[in-house]
Amino acid sequence: xxxxxxxxxxxxRIRATGPCRKLLALSAALLAAWPxxxxxxxxTLEEMLASHREQLGPVMNDTAHHRLQxxxxxxxxxxxxxxxxxxxxxxxxxxxxxxxASVVKFPIAVAALxxxxxxxIDSVDHHTTMLTDADRPAQTPVLEDATAAxxxxxxxxxxxxxxxxxxxxxxxxxxxxxxxxxxxQRMQRWGMDDSRITHRLAIRLPAEENRHSNPVRFVDADGRxxxxxxxxxxxxxxAGIEPILLGGGEIIDGEYVDGPKDFxxxxxxxxxxxHHLLETIVIPESVPAERRPRMSEAGRELLxxxxxxxxxxxxxxxxxxxxxxxxxxxxxFIMGRDPERLPAGVTxxxxxxxxxxxxxxxxYVEDAVADVAFILSATVEVNANGVYNDDEYxxxxxxxxxxxxxxxxxxxxxxxxxxx
Numbered sequence: 001x002x003x004x005x006x007x008x009x010x011x012x013r014i015r016a017t018g019p020c021r022k023l024l025a026l027s028a029a030l031l032a033a034w035p036x037x038x039x040x041x042x043x044t045l046e047e048m049l050a051s052h053r054e055q056l057g058p059v060m061n062d063t064a065h066h067r068l069q070x071x072x073x074x075x076x077x078x079x080x081x082x083x084x085x086x087x088x089x090x091x092x093x094x095x096x097x098x099x100x101a102s103v104v105k106f107p108i109a110v111a112a113l114x115x116x117x118x119x120x121i122d123s124v125d126h127h128t129t130m131l132t133d134a135d136r137p138a139q140t141p142v143l144e145d146a147t148a149a150x151x152x153x154x155x156x157x158x159x160x161x162x163x164x165x166x167x168x169x170x171x172x173x174x175x176x177x178x179x180x181x182x183x184x185q186r187m188q189r190w191g192m193d194d195s196r197i198t199h200r201l202a203i204r205l206p207a208e209e210n211r212h213s214n215p216v217r218f219v220d221a222d223g224r225x226x227x228x229x230x231x232x233x234x235x236x237x238x239a240g241i242e243p244i245l246l247g248g249g250e251i252i253d254g255e256y257v258d259g260p261k262d263f264x265x266x267x268x269x270x271x272x273x274x275h276h277l278l279e280t281i282v283i284p285e286s287v288p289a290e291r292r293p294r295m296s297e298a299g300r301e302l303l304x305x306x307x308x309x310x311x312x313x314x315x316x317x318x319x320x321x322x323x324x325x326x327x328x329x330x331x332x333f334i335m336g337r338d339p340e341r342l343p344a345g346v347t348x349x350x351x352x353x354x355x356x357x358x359x360x361x362x363x364y365v366e367d368a369v370a371d372v373a374f375i376l377s378a379t380v381e382v383n384a385n386g387v388y389n390d391d392e393y394x395x396x397x398x399x400x401x402x403x404x405x406x407x408x409x410x411x412x413x414x415x416x417x418x419x420x
Contacts, residue, residue: 042416045072045088052409059380059402063091066398067098067358067381071275072410074417075283075373085279085286086417094194094270097244097263098379101353103274103360104197104267105162105171106307110281111186112155112174113299124218124227126156126299131217132173135231138209142173147318156302163306163351164314165325168202175200179213180234190280191291192273196237198265207265211236238265251389261356261388274362275377282349282364282375307349310339332361333376333407336400345369346411357383359399365411372414378406 043051049070053060059068070090077083116126129152132142145153147161158174161167175183180198187195199210216229245260280287281300295303311325319325328339330352335341342348350363360379367373380402382394393399 042413045070045090048409048413049090052405055409056405057398057402059382059398065381067096067379069093069096069098069271069380070378070406071272071376073275073279073375074414075375076417083283083286085283089272092271094272096270097246097268098271098360098381099263099353099356099358100267100269100274100360100379101355101358102162102166102168102171102201103351103353103362104201104269105166106274106351106362107187107190107192107195107269107277108171108174108178108183108197109159109162109303109306110190110277110293110295111178111183112159113295113303114186114293115178115182116155117295117299119227121227123220125296126159126302127154128218128226129220130154130158130173130177131219132176133215133217135215136209136212138205139176139212139214141214142169147316149315149317159303160306160314160316163303164309164311164316164330165319166330166352168200172200172203176214177216177229179232180211180237181232184237186293189291190293191276191287192269195269195273197267197269198237199267207236207238210234241265244268247383247388248386250387256387271360271362271377271379275375278362278364278375278377304349307351308347332359332400332403333363333365333378334404334411335407336404341404343367343369343411354395356388357381357393357395359395359403361403363407365407365414367411367415370415370418372411372418374410374414376407376410378403 049056049060059066068090069092071092072088074086075083076086113126116124131153134141142153144151145157148154148157153173155174155177158170161170162174175197178186183197199205199207211234213232213234215231217225218227220226241264244263246263247261249259250257250261280292281303284292310327311319312322312327328335328337331337331339331348331350332352333348333350334346335348345368347366347368348363350361353360358379358381362375362377364375365373380399382397382399384394385392
């Protein structure tokens with residue numbers, strides 16, 4: 001059963017007389033004397049945000065300006081082990097654009113695992129060597145991976161890289177494997193109807209080049225060909241999309257260009273859709289079988305573990321560089337990029353994104369001590385001057401502290417919900 005509270009609920013006045021009026025007066029006096037009685041009760045998401053404005057910081061002074069969106073799902077388990085999802089939204093809408101940045105790597109990883117499962121070749125799985133070739137001047141090949149212990153690029157290793165340290169090239173290689181149109185079709189089957197992933201990350205290519213996918217080969221330990229995936233051309237996913245104009249200027253090739261930036265040709269992923277995908281991966285039984293991503297249980301476990309592990313725990317030698325890859329650098333909720341803030345017994349499985357002044361995270365949080373769990377997704381823009389590509393964003397001053405406090409508040413709410 002899923003319950004979805006809506007904002008703007010009607011407040012009803014109760015008119016009391018006689019003993020009832022005295023009881024209400026007494027209750028009010030108790031709450032005034034001991035406000036913790038009220039604080040100990042679960043609140044709606046909107047009530048929680050309103051009552052903790054100071055703790056959450058300046059973002060709450062103008063949530064529209066910061067393009068704040070939040071979705072939370074509390075996961076309640078019944079005595080018979082049935083699962084009930086209680087979902088709440090704050091300012092979440094498919095039309096409320098934010099740039100998802102590296103959060104798109106999550107559905108790309110899911111699609112890659114689904115693709116390998118659909119392929120149905122016993123000798124080809126997420127551990128098989130995957131060689132990327134080039135078919136166009138703008139494309140680059142990959143025949144080895146220095147971060148892998150054995151030097152072999154594989155779907156599984158790419159998923160670990162894009163999850164643990166948000167590696168852009170790993171995500172791009174899986175984007176090329178699947179192809180833009182097929183990725184779109186898979187996401188739509190999962191219910192991500194308004195999402196579109198149109199381009200590679202951290203590579204400045206003409207829009208036309210992102211339509212073309214590299215040829216890919218899978219080979220065995222002796223280099224013998226197991227499967228070949230040819231180069232493919234994709235359609236223009238941004239065709240017919242109305243302009244999405246944000247901000248007041250942009251730095252292009254070192255020069256300031258006045259006027260809003262048009263995001264219509266860039267990646268788009270409504271917060272509720274990526275939130276729902278994480279729900280589906282964490283709790284597959286919460287959606288009909290035909291809407292679930294098809295993947296092996298081993299693939300699902302690999303993905304969830306990759307989204308949980310810290311760089312120092314990854315076993316990847318290159319990620320032992322704590323200056324470049326400090327633990328917690330890809331965790332905003334609760335940690336605020338500092339793993340020392342994580343309470344004992346709390347586990348986070350997540351994906352974050354950070355670009356153009358937007359900070360976004362989608363995360364499954366489990367507290368083994370309190371025996372509670374929830375899924376939280378949020379995005380916030382911190383770009384005070386309204387200029388894009390100038391690298392003057394308030395990530396550390398405003399964005400990360402806000403998301404850290406938000407995660408702590410939702411964790412406390414989940415604990416209150418489970419209290420007798």
